[in-house]
Amino acid sequence: MSEEILDLTEKLLHYNELFLKNYREGRETGVTHDFHSVIKPFADEVKEMNDKWNKAMKIWLSTANTQYLHLKQIDTTSAHIDQLSVQSFFPETSKSRFLNTHRAIEFILSEVEKEVKK
Secondary structure (H helix, E strand, O other), rough: OOHHHHHHHHHHHHHHHHHHHHHHHHHOOOOOOHHHHHHEEEEEEEHHHHHHHHHHHHHHHHHHHOOOHHHHHHHHHHHHHHHHHOOOOOOOOOOHHHHHHHHHHHHHHHHHHHHHHH
16 A cells, blocks of 8 residues: 555645646747647546545555544645646646645645655
8 A cells, every 4th residue: 555655646746746837838939738739638637646646545544553644634735736736737826726626635745755664
């Protein structure tokens, strides 16, 4: 279970970096991608990984003794990942909100890595 969580967490961290890359490229170029050919397939791929991670984390948290991770944080992070997977393609998304959400995702995923590796 721990190996699966670490693998999924690393993949989500990678996606989180892709969100930032997509967002910055969109802001610089002003290009909006086609929803059905680019955005939806990417968001669906992220959602599949995110759902697996969320389910695995809930199972793991039910038995793990963690001081800093809670179910609410997992659900919130999961929702943020779903949001950014789409919002990252739209340059008109609020920069401060996008960056704050990006950092929140990164923080929780990093905490998950630390806790699972204990």
